[in-house]
Amino acid sequence: MRDRVHRSALLTAALALFLTACNSQAPPATQQAPAAKPGLKVALIAKSSTNPVFLSARTGAEAAAKELTQKHNVPVEIAWLTPPTEDGQIQAQRIAQAVNEGANAVLISCSDAGKVTGAINDAVARGVPVMTFDSDAPESQRFAFYGVDDIKTGQMVMEELAAQMGEAGSIAILAGNQNAPNLRKRVEGVKQAAAKYPKIKIVDTFYHIETPQDAAAEVVRVQNAYPQIQGWAMIGGWPLFTQTLLDLNPKKVKIVAVDGLPAELAYVEKGIAPVLLAQPTYLWGYESVKRIFDKVQLKQDVPKIIPMELVKVTKDNLGTWARQLKEWGFTDVPDSYLSMK
Amino acid sequence: MLVILLLGAVLSIFAGSHADARTGQTVNNFLNSYTLIQTATDASFFAIMAVGATVVIISGGIDLSVGSIYALAGVAMAMVLRSLGTADTASTIAIGLVIAIGIGLLCGAINGALVVGLGVHPFIITLGTMWIVRGIAFVGSNAESILVPRGLTQLAKASLGLGDSLYPVPMMVMVAVTVIGSVYLIQTVGGRRVFAVGGNAEASRFSGVPIGRVKIVVFVISGLSAGLAAFMGASFYGSASCADATGYELYVIASAVVGGASLSGGKGSAAGALLGAVLIVLIRQSIRTLHFDQNYEWIIIGCAIIIAVVLDQASSRFTTSRMARASAKS
Numbered sequence: 001m002r003d004r005v006h007r008s009a010l011l012t013a014a015l016a017l018f019l020t021a022c023n024s025q026a027p028p029a030t031q032q033a034p035a036a037k038p039g040l041k042v043a044l045i046a047k048s049s050t051n052p053v054f055l056s057a058r059t060g061a062e063a064a065a066k067e068l069t070q071k072h073n074v075p076v077e078i079a080w081l082t083p084p085t086e087d088g089q090i091q092a093q094r095i096a097q098a099v100n101e102g103a104n105a106v107l108i109s110c111s112d113a114g115k116v117t118g119a120i121n122d123a124v125a126r127g128v129p130v131m132t133f134d135s136d137a138p139e140s141q142r143f144a145f146y147g148v149d150d151i152k153t154g155q156m157v158m159e160e161l162a163a164q165m166g167e168a169g170s171i172a173i174l175a176g177n178q179n180a181p182n183l184r185k186r187v188e189g190v191k192q193a194a195a196k197y198p199k200i201k202i203v204d205t206f207y208h209i210e211t212p213q214d215a216a217a218e219v220v221r222v223q224n225a226y227p228q229i230q231g232w233a234m235i236g237g238w239p240l241f242t243q244t245l246l247d248l249n250p251k252k253v254k255i256v257a258v259d260g261l262p263a264e265l266a267y268v269e270k271g272i273a274p275v276l277l278a279q280p281t282y283l284w285g286y287e288s289v290k291r292i293f294d295k296v297q298l299k300q301d302v303p304k305i306i307p308m309e310l311v312k313v314t315k316d317n318l319g320t321w322a323r324q325l326k327e328w329g330f331t332d333v334p335d336s337y338l339s340m341k
Numbered sequence: 342m343l344v345i346l347l348l349g350a351v352l353s354i355f356a357g358s359h360a361d362a363r364t365g366q367t368v369n370n371f372l373n374s375y376t377l378i379q380t381a382t383d384a385s386f387f388a389i390m391a392v393g394a395t396v397v398i399i400s401g402g403i404d405l406s407v408g409s410i411y412a413l414a415g416v417a418m419a420m421v422l423r424s425l426g427t428a429d430t431a432s433t434i435a436i437g438l439v440i441a442i443g444i445g446l447l448c449g450a451i452n453g454a455l456v457v458g459l460g461v462h463p464f465i466i467t468l469g470t471m472w473i474v475r476g477i478a479f480v481g482s483n484a485e486s487i488l489v490p491r492g493l494t495q496l497a498k499a500s501l502g503l504g505d506s507l508y509p510v511p512m513m514v515m516v517a518v519t520v521i522g523s524v525y526l527i528q529t530v531g532g533r534r535v536f537a538v539g540g541n542a543e544a545s546r547f548s549g550v551p552i553g554r555v556k557i558v559v560f561v562i563s564g565l566s567a568g569l570a571a572f573m574g575a576s577f578y579g580s581a582s583c584a585d586a587t588g589y590e591l592y593v594i595a596s597a598v599v600g601g602a603s604l605s606g607g608k609g610s611a612a613g614a615l616l617g618a619v620l621i622v623l624i625r626q627s628i629r630t631l632h633f634d635q636n637y638e639w640i641i642i643g644c645a646i647i648i649a650v651v652l653d654q655a656s657s658r659f660t661t662s663r664m665a666r667a668s669a670k671s
Contacts, residue, residue: 100373
């Protein structure tokens, strides 16, 4: 009996808590808590917090926030709400959570555009503007997208690879997460460009979990299964964040990959990846936060599509790129590259 | 429940506040209708599956395939509805529900039949079907994220007069499933047989309980709950893909266990599964609300699950010994 009473009391208390909240936008507890300072709070929701490219986007966003705070005397805060692994559903939940907790804007790279479109529209309906970067949700009411043209990126990867392989041979496409719309477009771009080279044969397109180890393991598995592969069109740099593929013979296999993070530079130096098409991933955060500030604080118009240009990294500009990465806050750029030309 | 209330209180006190973007009113970051319904919504997809998974766990089994069944049911529903093209909202909802639940039921029946027919531990069978079912979803959908018709989203995101951007339907379905699960487990012969089989399979056999049939039924229930969760999830989020609910089986099992289900069978409840799911989602919520570093999420959730289960066990032992002392005195 006592147990039942105890349980009922707890249940009642829970219900009271719920109803109090539902009945009031400003419950008593709020009066005790300090109100947030007026400023700009940007919720940054990248695809996965285990992917280094998004960590550099975060660094860029925080740098922009610091600069804007100093320049305009308006506190700009970045709330990092990126899920540990790619999950469009969790991203949708985090958009809602960001709005519930008072974010003034949301910046997101969509793992699954279909899953987050509704949440983006809800946020906009509640007065919180949303901007996308890297991977867009074009059907949503986001006010701008900042990123590369994915079809063109795929085409560039293929064209560079074809040039490295003398326009002949068997290649494989490494494609990352099969649900990401931006990656699917890049694959399409690779295939479109490959059609121009009749002596190039695409063995297949290989999807994988977007972690460096999973990607490297996939490349090794595929390379063993298809020893005829002479080239890899990697629409993301995932496996090159490990050292696993440094054993490849650059005379037999060539890689052209998107991204150019510090860990990948060794592949350029050894000639395994003679060309990297680097996305300045730092700018995903840096530029996007500035555009959000323009839109929300300065009430300026922002173009719907803001194109990002790829940077071609080869042995010729390895040093310059390494120094750029260092300047953007990457702490793991090997010293040997910093002194290169 | 007490833990949930305490956590809720802590979050309410320390969450801080913000000015609402539309009204300008000061709103507590946690104790507001949006966050509470959002938390319940986030928990609902786990909780619906956790009720089904709890039935399996009470019977002494385990179902690792619920996340994959969720993915296949969602993808199959979205593909069929897409191929049917435009239909009226009622038909769309009915067809979608039948397909999602039907796929869940079919997968559950296959799981149960394999466990009973092959006499292999459910861990192994459902580990296998987890990959097979997700593979079918992958091949069938060609890895596309498939949009579902607007009618389904309108249903799942109906505000029911609560106001803009407040969506209570998933929460209501979660509560309804929990009530149905509780009634089944407590009030029906089938439910009592599940406890009997999980508590002592041999004794049940000698008592004439059809163990094979009970085992098949529990997997069917688990599959059904995954199908229903998929229907709600795909409808709420507006699309389905083969990658949906990846890894959710562990959250579902954790919800059941945190809610008091014993992995050795014979113990558990539907209400406990719901509370377990809410607690896990609340812990995830608190990491962000209290501005903990996101990178610690897995560590915090892992520790919280262990602590919650240890506390629950300690509380059970304390209650048992207190009752034993009381009966000894009388």
